[in-house]
Amino acid sequence: MILLDGKKISAEVKAEIKIEVDQLRASGGKIPHLAAVLVGTDGASETYVGSKVRSCEEVGFRSTLIRMEASTTEDELMQVIEGLNNDIDVDGFIVQLPLPKHINEEKVTQAILPNKDVDGFHPVNVGRMTLGQPSYISATPYGIVQMLEKYNIETAGKHCVVVGRSNIVGRPMSILMSQTTAFSNCTVTLCHSRTKDLASFTRMADILIVALGKAEFVTADMVKDGAVVIDVGITRVADATKKSGYAIKGDVNFEQVAPKCSYITPVPGGVGLMTVASLMKNTLLSAKKVIYK
Ligand code: GUN
Secondary structure, eight states: OEEOOHHHHHHHHHHHHHHHHHHHHHTTOOOOEEEEEEESOOHHHHHHHHHHHHHHHHHTOEEEEEEEOTTOOHHHHHHHHHHHHHOTTOOEEEEOSSOOTTSOHHHHHHHSOGGGOTTOOSHHHHHHHHTTOSOOOOHHHHHHHHHHHHTTOOOTTOEEEEEOOOTTTHHHHHHHHHSSSTTOOOEEEEEOTTOTTHHHHHTTOSEEEEOOOOTTOBOGGGSOTTOEEEEOOOEEEEOTTSTTSEEEEOSBOHHHHGGGOSEEOOSSSSHHHHHHHHHHHHHHHHHTTSSOO
């Protein structure tokens, strides 16, 4: 069993980005600038946004964090988005999800200009990604593909089973893995909460990608010997032995499943770190105007 080390690979991706930023700086080019909007004080969102801002510092980007009260109205948030859309110094920005219930996430996502949508959530980017055209690919699926690439994992012709059909992870992941590009070319099955006899599908997977958000849901009997297992879950579970009062658990019961795998991602230290590195990569692509001219 080989551990897919998100810490190591994300550090490599970030080091590659830093080299490019250093070159941009040396040649008098524009330093990439990422902005993040955080509405409210959700603990997990604070952690994610904090990690995004720190990563910007590591790779040499400029970053701006805009904090807004949980009581912010949809109109107020729309005005901030409008400002960021029009700010020529900002190459890309994200609005951290989830948003408070009174704000329509779909409306917010669609208000971000596609060329600044480094999360890859706008329908234009999702559509372009689906058609195999240049686009920002949402950070978690993009991070997973980069991980497969860095470990040179054979994917062509393999059966990839994705569990979870969210707009952020499961659905784009299932589309990417069926593309004709390198580190995809799979036969893909997309399973979800209404799938009957889920284990009969997961047991067929050469590559199993789980993005359900249910701690330790996948057990050893659900996985084929020699499978590649990618665990996207990050759930906080109460744990009195931890200083924070909680432990972070993936969707896969790691202890049970790891011995059966050819490769597996740990949680923490796996996919989560790749997600942030991919956001940095999308921001660099935006600053260099690679996707949209
Ligand atoms: N919430 C959970 N994951 C993400 C992400 O990748 N981007 C944003 N904006 N919000 C999230």
